[in-house]
Amino acid sequence: MLQINNLVVEIEGKRILNGLDLTVKAGEVAAIMGPNGSGKSTLSYVIAGKEEYEVLDGEILINGENILELEPNERAARGVFLAFQYPLEIPGVSTMTFLKAIMNAQRKAREEEELTTPEFMKRVKAAAEKLHIDQEMLRRGLNVGFSGGEKKRMEILQMALLEPRFCILDETDSGLDIDALKIVADGVNSLRDPARAFLVITHYQRLLNHIVPDTVHVMANGRIVRSGGKELALELEASGYADYREQAA
Amino acid sequence: MAEITPIRTAAEVALVERFASLKDRLPGSGDIARRRDEAFALVAAAGLPNRRVEEWKYTDLRNAVREAAPLAERPADAAGLVDRASAFAGVDAVRLSFANGHFVAERSDLAVLPAGVTVTPLAAALAQGHPLLAEMGKVAVARGNFALALNSAFMVDGALVKVAAGTAVDKALHLRFVNGGTAPFATAPRVVILVEDGASVTILESHEGVGTAAYQANSVVELVAGKGTAVAHTRLNAEQVDAISLSTLAVTLGAEARLTSLGVVTGGGLSRHQVFLAFSGEQSSLTLGGATMLRGRQHADTTLVVDHAVPHCESRELFKTVVDGEATGVFQGKIIVRPDAQKTDGRMMSAALLLSETATMNNKPELEIFADDVQCAHGATCGALDDDLLFYLMARGLPRAAAEALLVQAFIGEALELVEDEAVRGELVARAEAWLAERA
Ligand SMILES: Nc1ncnc2c1ncn2[C@@H]1O[C@H](COP(=O)(O)OP(=O)(O)OP(=O)(O)O)[C@@H](O)[C@H]1O
Ligand SMILES: [Mg+2]
Numbered sequence: 001m002l003q004i005n006n007l008v009v010e011i012e013g014k015r016i017l018n019g020l021d022l023t024v025k026a027g028e029v030a031a032i033m034g035p036n037g038s039g040k041s042t043l044s045y046v047i048a049g050k051e052e053y054e055v056l057d058g059e060i061l062i063n064g065e066n067i068l069e070l071e072p073n074e075r076a077a078r079g080v081f082l083a084f085q086y087p088l089e090i091p092g093v094s095t096m097t098f099l100k101a102i103m104n105a106q107r108k109a110r111e112e113e114e115l116t117t118p119e120f121m122k123r124v125k126a127a128a129e130k131l132h133i134d135q136e137m138l139r140r141g142l143n144v145g146f147s148g149g150e151k152k153r154m155e156i157l158q159m160a161l162l163e164p165r166f167c168i169l170d171e172t173d174s175g176l177d178i179d180a181l182k183i184v185a186d187g188v189n190s191l192r193d194p195a196r197a198f199l200v201i202t203h204y205q206r207l208l209n210h211i212v213p214d215t216v217h218v219m220a221n222g223r224i225v226r227s228g229g230k231e232l233a234l235e236l237e238a239s240g241y242a243d244y245r246e247q248a249a
Numbered sequence: 250m251a252e253i254t255p256i257r258t259a260a261e262v263a264l265v266e267r268f269a270s271l272k273d274r275l276p277g278s279g280d281i282a283r284r285r286d287e288a289f290a291l292v293a294a295a296g297l298p299n300r301r302v303e304e305w306k307y308t309d310l311r312n313a314v315r316e317a318a319p320l321a322e323r324p325a326d327a328a329g330l331v332d333r334a335s336a337f338a339g340v341d342a343v344r345l346s347f348a349n350g351h352f353v354a355e356r357s358d359l360a361v362l363p364a365g366v367t368v369t370p371l372a373a374a375l376a377q378g379h380p381l382l383a384e385m386g387k388v389a390v391a392r393g394n395f396a397l398a399l400n401s402a403f404m405v406d407g408a409l410v411k412v413a414a415g416t417a418v419d420k421a422l423h424l425r426f427v428n429g430g431t432a433p434f435a436t437a438p439r440v441v442i443l444v445e446d447g448a449s450v451t452i453l454e455s456h457e458g459v460g461t462a463a464y465q466a467n468s469v470v471e472l473v474a475g476k477g478t479a480v481a482h483t484r485l486n487a488e489q490v491d492a493i494s495l496s497t498l499a500v501t502l503g504a505e506a507r508l509t510s511l512g513v514v515t516g517g518g519l520s521r522h523q524v525f526l527a528f529s530g531e532q533s534s535l536t537l538g539g540a541t542m543l544r545g546r547q548h549a550d551t552t553l554v555v556d557h558a559v560p561h562c563e564s565r566e567l568f569k570t571v572v573d574g575e576a577t578g579v580f581q582g583k584i585i586v587r588p589d590a591q592k593t594d595g596r597m598m599s600a601a602l603l604l605s606e607t608a609t610m611n612n613k614p615e616l617e618i619f620a621d622d623v624q625c626a627h628g629a630t631c632g633a634l635d636d637d638l639l640f641y642l643m644a645r646g647l648p649r650a651a652a653e654a655l656l657v658q659a660f661i662g663e664a665l666e667l668v669e670d671e672a673v674r675g676e677l678v679a680r681a682e683a684w685l686a687e688r689a
Contacts, residue, residue: 092659
C-alpha cells in the first residue's frame with residue numbers, strides 16, 4: 001500500500017527527514033512513535049502533499065505510484081487521508097456544507113454521481129452517532145468553538161465518511177478523554193479492512209491497547225531507527241527514547 | 250518639474266457650462282432652484298475631487314472623469330431598459346424603477362402599493378414643491394460632500410417615499426436603478442424615504458448597467474427613520490464594468506430605531522459608495538455592512554461617516570472586500586462620537602482578502618471620540634488566503650479552485666449574513682457564487 005524509499009525533506013533549509021524508509025502493507029496498522037520534533041508530523045504532511053516542504057530525495061509510492069508530484073486533492077482521490085494533529089477552524093463554512101463539499105469532490109474525482117441530500121444526511125447522521133457527535137455541532141462553523149477532543153472526533157468523522165484507503169492519524173489520541181479515546185478507537189477499528197491501511201502516530205501505548213497495531217516503528221531524527229511488533233510499544237513505554245536519540249545522532 | 254494644475258479641467262469647464270445651460274429647465278423653482286444654485290456653487294468652487302483632498306485621497310475623480318458626460322434625457326424605451334434588469338428579480342417586492350435616473354411609472358408598482366406607503370415621482374414633487382422635500386439634506390456630516398452636491402445641483406428625477414407611522418410594510422420596496430445607452434451619459438436620481446415613527450420596512454436598492462456605452466451614475470438615497478422604526482436596507486452595485494458609479498446613502502436615525510444596511514459591490518469600473526449617518530435619538534442601533542468583490546481593473550471605494558451625536562446608541566460596522574486581478578479596494582470609515590454621546594458603543598471592522606499579487610487595498614478606519622464614557626473599537630486586516638486552510642481543504646479532496654472558492658465564500662458570507670431576509674440573502678449568495686465561478 002505505502003512504500004517510502006530514502007525520503008529526504010527540508011523546510012527553510014533545515015533538514016527534517018533524513019533518508020526515511022517505511023513500508024505499510026494493505027490491511028496493516030502501523031504505529032509510529034518517537035520523540036517530539038523527530039519529524040512525525042512532517043512525514044504525515046509530506047505524504048498528504050503540503051507545499052512548503054522541500055523533498056530533496058526519495059519517493060513515496062501508494063500502490064506503486066509515486067505521488068510526490070501530485071496535488072493534495074489528487075492524493076486524497078487516491079485514498080490518502082490525514083487526520084491532523086491540529087485540525088483547523090474555518091469560520092463561515094458550516095460543518096455540513098464542508099462535509100458535503102468534500103464528499104462530493106471525492107466522488108467527482110472518482111467519476112461517481114454526487115450524493116443526493118437525503119443520502120448525504122443519512123450517512124452523516126449514522127457516522128456522527130457512532131462517534132457521539134451532536135447534530136448541533138454539525139451546523140456550526142467547521143471546528144469553530146469545538147473542544148480539542150471534539151475536533152479530533154470531527155477528523156475521524158471525515159475519515160469515516162470519505163472511506164480512504166490509506167489513513168494517517170497524527171496524535172489523534174492527544175486531547176481525548178478516556179471515553180472519547182474508546183469511541184475514536186472503535187471508530188477506527190470498525191474501518192479496519194484488508195484493503196485499507198493505517199499509520200498511527202502516537203506518544204502513548206494507551207491508544208495502542210485499543211487500536212492494536214501490527215507493526216511499531218520508532219522514529220528519531222527524521223528516520224525510522226527500529227521496527228518491531230506491538231511489544232515494541234510496551235518496551236518504549238518502559239525505557240523511553242534515550243537509546244534512539246544516541247543511535248540516530 | 251513642478252506639476253501644473255489647470256484651474257479647471259475640461260470636465261470641470263463642461264460641468265459649469267452644462268449647469269448654466271440646464272438650470273432653467275431642471276424641475277423646481279424658487280427655493281428649490283436656489284438650493285440647486287448653492288449646491289452647484291460648491292461643486293464649482295471645489296472642482297472634481299482629487300487625491301489632494303483628504304476625503305477622496307484614494308479615489309481621484311479629477312483623474313478618472315476626463316469628460317463630463319451629458320445629463321441623460323428620459324430614454325425613449327425606458328420600460329425596455331428596465332426589463333433587462335435582473336437584480337432581486339426573485340424577491341417578492343414592490344418595484345420603483347428608474348431608467349438613466351428617470352422614474353419609470355409604467356414599470357413601477359404605484360397602483361399596488363402596500364397600505365401606508367405613498368410614492369411621488371421626484372420631478373413632479375420638485376415642480377409642485379412637495380412638503381416632503383423639506384426632509385432633504387438633513388445629515389450634517391454629508392454637507393459639502395462633492396457627490397451629494399453634484400446630485401443636488403442636477404437632480405432631475407427620483408422619488409419621494411413615505412411609510413406612514415406604525416405601518417409594518419410586508420413587502421420589500423425595491424428601488425431599481427437601471428442604466429443603459431449607446432452614447433455616454435450621466436445620471437442624478439434622488440430618492441427620499443421617510444419612515445415615520447414605529448414603522449418598519451425592507452428597502453432594496455439595485456444599480457445595474459445594461460447598455461453599451463460607458464456612463465457616469467450619481468445616485469443619492471436619503472432615509473429619514475423616525476422613532477422606534479426598523480429598517481433593513483440592501484444595496485447592490487452591479488453596474489457595467491466601464492461605468493463610473495457614485496452612490497450615497499444619507500440617513501437620519503431617530504430614537505429607539507434599528508437599521509441594518511448592507512452594500513454589495515460587484516460592478517462598476519470606478520465606484521464609490523458613501524454612507525453618512527447621524528443618530529438623532531437615543532437607544533438606537535445600527536449595523537452597517539459591506540461585501541465587495543473586485544477583479545480586473547475595478548476600483549471600488551466605500552466611505553462612511555457615522556455620527557454619534559446623541560448618547561446610548563450602538564453601531565456595528567463590518568466590511569469585507571475581496572480583491573483579485575489588478576483591482577483596488579478602498580475602505581474609509583469614520584465614527585464620530587460627539588461630546589454628549591456618552592455610552593456610545595461602536596465597533597468597526599474592515600477586512601480585505603487579496604487574491605492576487607497585483608491587488609491593492611487601502612484601509613482607513615478612524616475613530617474621533619470626544620466623549621469619555623464610551624466603548625469604541627476599530628480594526629482592519631488585509632491578507633491573502635491562508636495556506637494552511639487551503640492545504641486542509643485540498644487534503645480532504647477539494648481541488649485548489651474549489652478550496653479557494655469555499656474560503657472566499659466563507660469570508661464574504663460573514664457580511665452577507667447580516668441580511669435577515671432569506672430571499673434577499675439567497676440572491677446575494679448566488680451572486681457571490683457566480684463571481685467565484687467566473688474566477689475559475
Ligand atoms: N514550518 C516549519 N518551519 C520550520 N521548522 C519546522 C516547520 N515544521 C516543522 N519544523 C521543525 O521540524 C521538526 C520536526 O517537526 P514535527 O512537527 O514533524 O515533529 P513531530 O515528530 O511531529 O513532533 P511532536 O511529537 O511534538 O508532534 C521540528 O524541529 C520542527 O521545529
Ligand atoms: Mg507532531
